[in-house]
Amino acid sequence: MNFYFSDVVVGTPTFGEDLPWQLMLILLAVILIEAVVMLLFRLNRFSKVLFHSFLVNLASTVLGFLLFTKMISLNDSVSYLSQWLIFYLATVVIEGLVMMLLYSGRSKGKIWSVTVVMNLASYIFLYILSLL
């Protein structure tokens, strides 16, 4: 299994014939992980953070899908770990912006901290998965 991008897992070339099933499961897992982190930061009640997690991941998934070709070309120019770092940063930026819209009344510092941590958690999960 080879992940080229992010939380944006759905926007990646991977897998085999069971592609949609695997994409969906991974997306669901990522949504759940990030929702739990949001819950730990007491952003809202569980049903709300789950829905918000779905929205931010929808946004980053669309980005991954649109940048698919560009991401593949990264393979030739940068190392594997650097790719992960680039994808991580891209995801944090897009999800952070959506989070700012969703929690416009909250402090910016807190929102960005949550975004950094929740993506760290989901990327660790994805990285472990990519080693399998």
Place this chain on the structure above:
Amino acid sequence: MKFFKNKLSVVLMLGSGHGLNDMIAGYFLGSLVQLNTGLIQTGMGLFMYNLLAFGGQYPVALLLEKMKTPKKFLLIAYALNIAALICFSYYIRLSLVLAGVASAIYHVAGGTICAEKNKATMIGMFAAPGVVGLILGGYFAYRNISILSWLLFAALLVLGSLAFLTQERNKTGMTENNETVSEKKFQLDRHDLIMILLLTIISLRSAVWNIFQLIHENNYHWLIAIAASAFVGKLAGGWISDRVGWKWYTFISLGFATPLITFFREEIILFCIGIGLLQSSIPSTTMLLIRSLKGKTERAIGLSFGAAIILGAILFYTPFRSVILSDIFIWASGGIMLALLFFASNKKIEQGL
């Protein structure tokens, strides 16, 4: 929320817009398959479109509930469709994303306007052209007939027509009844239960519907017959259910549809009658769902046309796909749907409505 002056003409116009919206999607998705971009590319494209078009409806519904400007939403949906058509030849991925978002917006905004009169007939008229458009768009793509410029022309016409519609908003909107807080809390649980039962019924119906589309994949002779049956079924189902009662009609249509679609799979006429009956329950179940979510029409439409459909489709992504395609599954689904409907009609539970 009252909307436009001549309701019937507006619903007919929105229904046509729905047909065109789905035709654009059908053409894009069909072209994606025909372009031979590879399994992964095609799979991802289909997944992405479905995620946005169906999964996106609930968020759109919440936004519309806040803003109460369905006309603006409709205009945005068609502007996005036009943008999708323009960039289709250059960047197909972007087109899929734009069309997916447009579809989510159009279904919720259009459905909400059509549900204002509290009539399943209107919902049927709005929903019916969708399947025809989807199959026709897919057919043109399958035959490699380029209809991009025609689609663009038609989309511009729809956008123009939408812009000329007059908006007449009711300031009070569809609000909840004046109930005490405790009553509300108590009834909310009942509403939630009924909503879950109805969503399960809609999802199962959608799953059964998907089975036959999958069986006849690329068999356009059958697919067009199926689409025509669904079209007639939705129109007739909406009209009849307004007269005999939404719940009764759903019972009857689902009860008759199950044996017809399982016993007469090879008999095109009887089979199509079964499919027509199956799909004819869409307007009535949507109206029941709207009633169970008092005052939240947008949300009910988003759940009925979006979330429930994606839940029904999820089954096909699972490793149990072969089981789902069997007659046993269809019989079991039919039985479960009728049992849930019976349970939802229980007087004690129904008092929540």
